[in-house]
Amino acid sequence: MPLPFLASDSVHDQREAPAALPHTPQDRWMRPYRPGPWRVATAALMLVLSSYVLFAAMIIAATGALPGAGLCLGGGVLVIAAALRLLRVGFWVSGRGLRQSGLFHTITVPWDGVGSVRTVQQPVKVLGLPRTVQGQALVVTRRDGQALRPLMTDHNADFLGRTEAFDMAADAIEGWATELR
Known part of the structure; x- marks a missing residue:
């Protein structure tokens, strides 16, 4: 079963940036790097929490308190939606442009609207x-x-403790920008 929030394996199987950028026939959005262990672990813990909340909703519904069961069910569904959205956070590229997905917002910039893509040294949040x-x-x-x-x-x-992976991902995105701008 394809998981669209994971990156294409063709980008990660090579140790250096690929010479030809992988364009798919459907021109789908793809992430040029895999989600990091911190992001995946957080989403997994959120899904475990949601399973407990959904099980509690089932127990509450069995006792006959349907408003409380509905509240627990809604909370469990919200936690599942937040975990899935957390896995989609990051940069996505396609032949159409560059997409930056955050937890609550997504910005898509067509390649002709991108001025520059570069890696800079600056203060960053941990x-x-x-x-x-x-x-x-x-x-x-x-x-x-x-x-x-x-x-x-x-x-x-995605990249805490994985500076080589950050360099490869940044180079891949900069390569897409250079080729398609």
């Missing part, structure tokens, strides 16, 4: 928490000069 450290971030600037929020950093949930 795992999205308020604490900042000096690190690298992938900065996307539109043609009108407006910069997108740097979601891809070497200290986020």
